[in-house]
Amino acid sequence: MESIQVIGERDLLAQEIRLLLRELGVGRTSGVAYDTAWVARLAPRYPGYGFDQSLDWLRRNQYADGTWGAPLLHYHDRFISTLAAIIALREVGDDPRDPRRVKRGEDALWKLVGKLGQDDSDTVGFPILSSALAEEATRLGLDVPLPPVRFAAPYRKKVKALLQQPHRNWRASPLAHSLEALYLTVGDDDEVFESNFSIGVSLSATAGYLLRFENAAALAYIRDSVEREGTGAAPALAPIDTFEIVWSLNHLLRAQAVSLHDPEVRQATAYLWKLWSDEVGIGTSSCFSVPDIDDTAACFTILRWAGYPVSHAVFGAYEQPDHFCCFHGETNISMSAHVRLLLALREAGDESRSAAWIEKVLSVLQRTDENGSFWWDKWHASPYYATAASLTGLHGVADDLARSRLKWILRTQNDDGGWGYLGESTAEETAYCLEALLAWDRTVERIPPPVLDEAAAYLWEHMSDRYHVPLWIGKSLYTPRLPVKAAVLGALYSYWH
Secondary structure, eight states, X not given: OOOHHHHHXXXXXXXXXXXXXXXXTSOOBOEEHHHHHHHHTTTTTSTTSSTHHHHXXXXXXXXXXXXXXXXXXXXXXXXXXXXXXXXXXXXXXXXTTHHHHHHHXXXXXXXXXXXXXXXXXXXXXXXXHHHHHHHHHHHTTOOOOOOOOSSHHHHHHHHHHHHTOSSOXXXXXXXXXXXXXXXXXXXXXXXXXXXXXXXXXBHHHHHHHHTTSOOHHHHHHHHHHHHHHSSSOEESSXXXXXXXXXXXXXXXXXXXXXXXXXXXXXXXXXXXXXXXXXXXXXXXXXXXXXXXXXXXXXXXXXXXXXXXXOOGGGGGGGBOSXXXXXXXXXXXXXXXXXXXXXXXXHHHTTOTTHHHHHHHHHHHHHHTOSSSSOOOBTTBSOHHHHHHHHHHHHTTTXXXXXXXXXXXXXXXXXXXXXXXXXXXXXXXXXXXXXXXXHHHHHHTOOOOHHHHHHHHHHXXXXXTOSOOOOOEESXXXXXXXXXXXXXXXXHHHHHHO
């Protein structure tokens, strides 16, 4: 007979899941220093919009070592965030202590620059963003290092191709998301705005445009996005409605914590179906014109479960000779996108081309298995993200890869019961590992109970946390709030059931 305590815990968990479902579609991410710095630069140009609060946020959130960025150390994140912040403070700062803040930031950049090679992945757009910001810093009289960059040549090629277009449609290019690096090249008649008057659902890209041109609707987009945060901080992306729904439902679906009887679930899946394209799938936001295979594969799984007539033929839009691109024009491939595609293809069953595509995905995973234990991914700072998700997809088709990932997860659990790649356990990484281990325990072979029990105990302590450490890689590290919370709740629901 279950104890009153266990019943109470399950009831509380069910209540948390109900609350999460009601929030789906808002599309919130955490505030970040990088975008906040760009918004702060608008303060003197557009008084009365509250952008001076972003400047104050920068002053309050400099670390003792002089840097800005996410709490857990990712060198590209700290470098680009610090560079953007000291430019903002030098350009528009009027506090007597701002010069000291800038000097500490300058010193920190010289310490960070030699460590950039230690990161597994760059932040998004780093080659063009860091170069453009370094040039701006120099023009402002700042003494900053020029960062070494990976993938600089492919980025230059993409930029050149876009700028040479007689009619520039930024909305069709992923480069729109990093337009602030190129805002001085934007023309009056360039096509830049999405339906919500953002540029690439990015506050920093939109702010860069507003440093050159005035647009009342774009100003309102930034003002409203910052006001929702309530602290002066600017979110990394706004909105991420489709991504938020798809990722959250995937976690809860794996845990069997949702059903089509839930009105919020029916409403969410109907929303996704309305946005779905049979040709290219879906993107991270209803307000972002560039689709990608990562969101498409995850959405395929949800829509298929919900009974919508999706066809796996959509994945052909992303097929390349020896891999699948996450989005067209990308510089380097995504491992998590291949893992997500593998899961979707196995859901598709014996449909035509599925077997050949599965073999292609497995070939990518095998040839990128550099260490025999885990994969890094360009969208996430922790290898637990892609690695844990791979266990279910690999079992039965590449058991050697599955078992080596399983062993790495089991051998790296921390004493507190959690997992964490950047130096300390986090609820997000622990949720990914527990979710994967529970599925393995129930479908393949038993996992030692203490491993599961200690992980669940760690997650239970953090179930109601309102803040989660930023681990997702955008132009800086950020947190997609509801998908991370859904991962935690889903893992706990699966454990209790």
